[in-house]
Amino acid sequence: MVDHYRINIADIVIGEPLPWDVYDESKRLLLGKGHVIATERQFDELTERALFIDSSAAAGLANRKCENHSAKQALPSALRLLNSANKRLERLLYNLTNDQDARGKVLDIARSIAEAVDINPDIALGCVLLNQQAHRYTIRHCLDTAVLTAIVARGMKKGDDETLVMMAAALTMNVGMLRQHDELQERSEPLSDRELENIRQHPQQAANILLQCGIDDPTWLSYVLLHHENDDGSGYPLGKGVGEISTNAKIIALADRYCAAVSNRRYRKPLLPQSALRDVFLGAGKPRDPTLAAYFIREIGNYPPGTFVRLQNGEIGVVTRKGKSATTPVVHALIGPRGAPLAFPIQRDTGKDLYAIREPLSGEQGALRFSLQQLWGDEAAL
Structure with missing residues (x-):
């Protein structure tokens, strides 16, 4: 063989026979065609190797990828829909x-x-945490x-309906208060009484x-008018109360507060999701609607999709979907136990002791570079 071509570890699938011979960097045969990678341990060991196939096999792989790419282009992407919706909004x-069909366009x-x-609620929820840099806060929120x-x-x-x-x-x-909201993102000094009053009146102005x-x-x-009111009468602009x-x-009000709490702002760091839930439903030490709290906790979970976490084995990854319980979501590891980036995300079941969640991390602590497509596939393609 004259030429060798490097392959991505993602081209190998656990449990399926290899369609070609695989070589190491010195052109020594590592795995023969038809060999089956049966365990995660074998798979993990391969992530540390440079893998190559010969030129004839590479041509077949390229053709297969081209065919797959054409087919995938037609698949719907939740991320693409959300990004497009943000721009339109x-x-x-x-x-x-100035728009004569404002109602119809908002509904569209x-x-x-x-x-x-519908395509993937985990991606949609994950975007709340992971897609923050893609759009300006005022609209994205x-x-x-x-x-x-x-x-x-x-x-x-x-x-x-x-x-x-x-x-x-x-x-x-x-x-x-769209334009004022934009200005507030750049501010660090306290708000004036007039600015505070404008904020208190923005639900009425919006209506x-x-x-x-x-x-x-x-x-x-x-x-719209009631999205800042509280049961105890402390909200605005009307001071409505229970009933x-x-x-x-x-x-809507609770979703608004949660999304604001987990968002990175120029004047404060975001709360971790678990802390944000606690802040929303126990604000100022006052418990809010326990029935709604139960629904929010069930749908969001202690570790919602998009949360950075450290596992018991030392790996760092991102929560990608719910697990069997609120504390055992599915995680895709991106950083290995020794701190080295993994060649590709590896799915972990946090219900197992070795991969149990040790702690949630902030985005800064995670410090990971990846695309949403790496975590969720083509339903998160740009």
């Missing part, structure tokens, strides 16, 4: 009063987000809130703007 909200964006949740609102509403078995209106309200809840745009659905408007705030408005 940004164009729409900053020019909302909400449907796109719902489709992304509304989209994140709509995602979490949809996931919780579906967990509560709410109908599609009802959920869609809740999502539309989440997307438009801050239209009364007024929506009315001007022809969005007169009273349910939609009520969700005056609908359950759906509370869902």
Whole structure:
């Protein structure tokens, strides 16, 4: 053999026969065609080797990848839908009063987000934590809130039409202070009394703007108007109390607070998801709606998708989906026990003692470089 071509470890599948001979860097045969990698341990050992195949095998592999790529291009991507929805939402909200079909366009964006949740709710939820740098906070926060609102509403078995209106309200809840919101991201000094009053009035301002745009659905408007009210009467702008705030408005409000808490802001670091849940439902030491708290905890979990974690064996990875319990999600390891990056993400069952979660990590502590497609495949392709 004259030429050898390096392959990616991801080209090898546990439990399937090798379609070619595999060599090491010195062109010594490591594994013969038809050999089956049967265990994770064998697989892990290969990640430390440089693997090669001969030129004729490489040609077949290239053709197969080309065919697979063409087929995958037609597959829907939750990430692509969410990124597109964000761009459309940004164009729409900053020019909302000039749009004659504002209602229809907001609902279309909400449907796109719902489709992304349908494709893979773990990716949609993971984007709240992992896709923060892709878009400006002001718009992305509304989209994140709509995602979490949809996931919780579906967990509560709410109908599609009802959920869609809740999502539309989440997307438009801050239209009364968009530009001020942008400015606040750059600020470090305390807010003036006037700025604080503008913040307190933004739900009412948002409802007024929506009315001007022809969005007169009273349910939609009520969700926007009430998304900062609290059962104890401490909210704004109306100081509503128990019995005056609908359950759906509370869902949007809690999703809003959670997504804000886990987001990186210029003036503060994000909370870890578990701390954010505690902060949202035990704010100022006052417990909020225990029924809704149970739904949020069930749908988000102690370690939601996108959470960085360190495992008992020392590996560092990212939670990619729920496990058998709230404390045993599925994790894809990206950093090995000795601190070296793995050649590709390796799935770990945190229900096993060796791979149990030792601690959650902040994004800075994780310090990992990866694409969402590496974790979730083509449903997270750009």
